[in-house]
């Protein structure tokens with residue numbers, strides 16, 4: 001393993017003609033970290049990853065590995081491992097030869113190549129399928145070959161671009177565990193691109209949320225899940241309920257968010273005035289007399305629980321996830337714990 005301390009992106013930008021796919025992204029990745037770039041389609045995730053890999057040149061900015069500039073280097077001199085959405089395996093070569101390819105290109109002795117390939121096959125649990133062609137494997141198995149091929153060269157950095165998006169839901173969750181296990185066992189440093197918040201939350205040490213070519217927020221999964229800094233990050237993190245409110249700050253970290261018949265408490269700081277309150281369906285709880293009145297609308301059975309539309313007296317809708325069955329048309333009262341309500345005002349509310 002070629003060790004390194006940190007990879008640093010310094011205000012990197014990438015334009016396509018006049019269109020800026022990536023704008024002044026700053027990011028530091030420390031050895032051993034698992035970082036996800038998370039954001040909606042077209043926000044610049046793949047562009048950022050391809051700039052790091054050297055597959056795309058920068059329009060401006062610098063990339064440094066332990067202080068040494070690498071952005072002028074071609075991809076092969078950076079030597080990072082890549083895993084793509086479509087696996088990109090050589091169809092006419094056996095699994096074993098696919099994995100060996102990168103080592104052979106580096107002129108490594110045959111005996112050592114064989115030994116490393118066998119070890120990589122075991123790691124991804126494909127030791128009995130080494131002689132098959134990629135076309136004779138399932139999607140999940142092919143993706144494991146792609147991961148073995150990237151990891152076998154023991155790269156300083158592994159870059160993965162939506163590697164699980166072609167797999168079905170069950171396999172995606174299994175492979176997610178596999179990817180994190182390999183990251184830990186091999187002591188890799190990984191940058192992982194996804195638009196799936198669950199994937200990013202479960203895999204990452206740190207998440208970078210992007211939108212329109214810029215970084216919107218960076219933090220641990222817990223920080224992003226609990227305290228999204230802006231409304232667009234909150235929406236991306238599952239705060240599906242969004243209400244226009246009037247916020248009142250009491251000066252000691254408590255906010256009252258009111259509009260019409262609705263009154264919610266929240267924690268934190270927000271200037272008093274027009275604002276947006278956001279919360280998750282999971283955090284809407286049934287309450288007694290002190291709760292907010294509403295009527296149950298459509299109810300969807302989700303297996304473990306129910307997802308219901310609640311209609312407020314002013315006609316607006318709140319989504320609630322309930323562990324108990326609810327009946328359409330019933331009057332209910334609900335509450336949302338103040339620590340689960342985010343209030344965004346002004347700039348932060350820009351969606």
Ligand SMILES: Nc1ncnc2c1ncn2[C@@H]1O[C@H](COP(=O)(O)OP(=O)(O)OP(=O)(O)O)[C@@H](O)[C@H]1O
Nearest residue numbers: 016019020021040041042043044045046047048195
């Ligand atoms: N070769 C290209 N020429 C022109 N525009 C491009 C090119 N590649 C990407 N773009 C544009 O740059 C922006 C960012 O694209 P990018 O592929 O980085 O998005 P992404 O976040 O990876 O999206 P997705 O989740 O759909 O893969 C998009 O608006 C895209 O249309």
Ligand SMILES: [Mg+2]
Nearest residue numbers: 045046047161
């Ligand atoms: Mg992409």
